[in-house]
Amino acid sequence: MATTKPIPQGAHTLTPNLVLRDCAKAIEFYKKALGAQELMRMPSPDGKLIWHAELKIGDSTFYLNDEMPGMSTAAPSPEHPAPTTFWLWTEDADAAYRKATQAGATSRMEPADMFWGDRCAGVADPFGYSWSFATHVKDLSDEEVRRAGAEFARQWEQQHQRT
Structure with a gap:
């Protein structure tokens, strides 16, 4: 059985x-x-x-x-999006971003290198969902990520105090 x-x-x-x-x-x-x-x-x-x-x-x-x-x-809808983002690991975050935007997705974040070692980009689809594309590009130690995160936070704070 x-x-x-x-x-x-x-x-x-x-x-x-x-x-x-x-x-x-x-x-x-x-x-x-x-x-x-x-x-x-x-x-x-x-x-x-x-x-x-x-x-x-x-x-x-x-x-x-x-x-x-x-x-x-x-x-959800574009006017009332879902409070969720789907994270897609891909071989090429830039190519995935271009493909999605060419198909009609709206850019939320152009491809950029992140302090933790990934290259990321983000889009919103026409149905109210958000998608992030990521490619791991650099292996970092926990200490390197901690230092880079602290520097990122310092720069973020400075940028947002001016606005």
């Missing part, structure tokens, strides 16, 4: 689920902007909504569905 696995094969312990308005359009955007691969799509019986879809970016899967009043939380 076979036993059912409590966590499905290939699933990670934590899997985000994005609630959207126009999930079908979002799926096509994520394919173009983020290189997502569509694994499955389950439309409602009338075909007007997507009850559940699964996309994969790199080695990570995430779920999506259309907003369904009374059954899920409200979808």
